Amino acid sequence: MSCSCHSEKPYEKCCAPYHAGTLLPPTASALMRSRYSGYALGKVDYILDTTHPDHPDNRIPIAQRRKQIEAFCQQTRFEGLEILSSEDGEPYSYVIFRAILSQNGVDGSFTERSQFAKVKGRWLYLKGERPNVSHGSTRGDE
Numbered sequence: 001m002s003c004s005c006h007s008e009k010p011y012e013k014c015c016a017p018y019h020a021g022t023l024l025p026p027t028a029s030a031l032m033r034s035r036y037s038g039y040a041l042g043k044v045d046y047i048l049d050t051t052h053p054d055h056p057d058n059r060i061p062i063a064q065r066r067k068q069i070e071a072f073c074q075q076t077r078f079e080g081l082e083i084l085s086s087e088d089g090e091p092y093s094y095v096i097f098r099a100i101l102s103q104n105g106v107d108g109s110f111t112e113r114s115q116f117a118k119v120k121g122r123w124l125y126l127k128g129e130r131p132n133v134s135h136g137s138t139r140g141d142e
């Protein structure tokens with residue numbers, strides 16, 4: 001099975017060790033990819049564990065967060081991922097990516113600039129901004 005982060009590598013040689021907790025993603029980009037495939041595979045605990053405590057979503061009670069993530073995983077098809085650029089640094093790194101998604105046949109794709117923070121040797125997702133850039137796709141939502 002090729003990995004759901006669309007790396008075209010086998011899952012076992014890509015994001016599986018991160019999801020299993022046997023390896024830590026070495027870079028923010030690797031963490032980002034493993035979170036994408038985590039969503040695609042419904043790895044709710046992994047998504048929660050790799051979200052920084054200061055992320056705004058952590059203001060939502062955990063049971064509700066868990067339900068929201070589960071619903072998003074179930075309702076979404078994770079059709080593609082492109083890393084557009086990344087800026088590596090410590091303790092902060094940035095990754096700009098385009099996620100190709102659909103929900104009930106409706107395009108839910110977006111471009112995001114994510115900020116990651118390294119905390120005690122682990123990369124965590126701190127926050128994301130959705131810049132107003134269009135990538136040639138027409139969007140009727142929002």
Ligand SMILES: [Zn+2]
Nearest residue numbers: 003005014015
């Ligand atoms: Zn992967």
